[in-house]
Amino acid sequence: MMIDNSKRIFLSPSCTKDQRTLDTILKVLEHYKVPQNKIIKGVDMDILSSDDYLIRCLGDELQLFKIQLTLPFGYTTNLIGDLNDSN
Numbered sequence: 001m002m003i004d005n006s007k008r009i010f011l012s013p014s015c016t017k018d019q020r021t022l023d024t025i026l027k028v029l030e031h032y033k034v035p036q037n038k039i040i041k042g043v044d045m046d047i048l049s050s051d052d053y054l055i056r057c058l059g060d061e062l063q064l065f066k067i068q069l070t071l072p073f074g075y076t077t078n079l080i081g082d083l084n085d086s087n
Helices: 019-031
Strands: 009-011 039-041 053-058 061-070 074-082
Touching: 009 019, 019 053, 019 061, 053 074
Parallel strands: 009 039, 009 053
Antiparallel strands: 053 061, 061 074
């Protein structure tokens, strides 16, 4: 799996509730050399761009999605892969 480290990565709220989960995500993103200033907790529609990333957490699953903006005020996501497989 490839991550473009020039894009922002948004963390869904479920990913930031548990410190262990957050630490795991940050470790994986460090592996991909994602700068800290590109990692954003929550989804901020004011700065969201197409081709940014979203990480969703469901239990122990950490899934990476690519974001596509839709009109008039929303976005869709396309699953890229499971971050758990990247460790």
